[in-house]
Amino acid sequence: MKTNLAAFNTGSYYAGPKWKVLAWYFCNYYILNSAFPWPFALKRGLLRLFGARIGKGLVIKTRVRIKCPWRLTIGDHCWLGEDVWIDNLADVTIDDHVCISQGALLLTGNHDYKQPDFPYRLGEIHVASGVWIGAMAVVCAGVTCGAHAVLTVNAVASKDLEPWLIYSGNPAVAVRKREMVSPSVKVLNVTAI
Template sequence: MNKVQLNQYNNKAYKPGSTLKKTLWYFTNMFFFKTLLPFPSSLKVALLKAFGAKVGQRVVVKPDVNVKYPWFLTIGDDCWVGEGVWIDNLAEVTIGDNVVLSQGAYLLTGSHDYTTVAFDLILGKITLEEGVWIGAKATVCPGVTCHSHSVLAVGSTATQDLEPYTVYQGNPAVAKRKRLIGDTQ
């Protein structure tokens, strides 16, 4: 039976940006984002845009947020990114309008092929459509689309696409009920 041989791992084909760009972002991320200092969201949004992110209007970015590569990030209007969120975007992450990422949410775009000797890198983009809520400490795995107004409950893990207007819970997350949104007027 074959065994994993990590000395055969080769990630050289993956080139997410120049060494200079990645280094500049690393220090920007550490100083302005992955800190408990309450820098204003407007500054964080400006920095994300300066590094190539597409960011909409009225986006709130709380302290202690980690973004791997902003040039692979799109965020719509009126989104909230809570404390301790980690956007581990080795691949594209697209966040629609009115999306909430609660405290400690984790968007994970990379994994490994456990069936190969070299434990090859696997990438999958994540899409969070309009009105999605990713609960505290919840994880969205590579290649997942959370469709319009779906909810991933606290501590849950989305390994497959989430249907619109549906609340998911568990690991792996399963549909629990429909999301009904009442008139607030």
């Protein structure tokens, strides 16, 4: 038996009504995925208009791609860096205070390479509070990133990340604990003139 891409079908996957998918395509292309620095409030508003559940203070940099905003939930005070791609054929949930750095990819879809018609294999992604997804890193379908985990530059998370650990490599493995310290307070020395 050989791969037969002519037999491919999306199975149970349904993107949404064609008018909505088409309308979002243009908004995504000309506003979110644009190099023009549109105001964050405009981008948040468009995402909400198309069904995304967005918390307070979302920062969305330029050239961000989001496949299906109606399958996206983002908590409070999150950052999406330049060239982030949320390829959400399935639900993506991002909790509060999450940083997804430039060029990172959240990938909810894959293909079943064991089947000749190469059907979709989908899995939801959950990124818990305080997680940092490093630049050019990939989070694969079905992965949960535990609270305050870090996925370093170019790492690939194909399995769940445990909370408070730093992961590196492909496939990503835990390399050490994430430890936080109290922010230092800088005192300015002001002298009278």
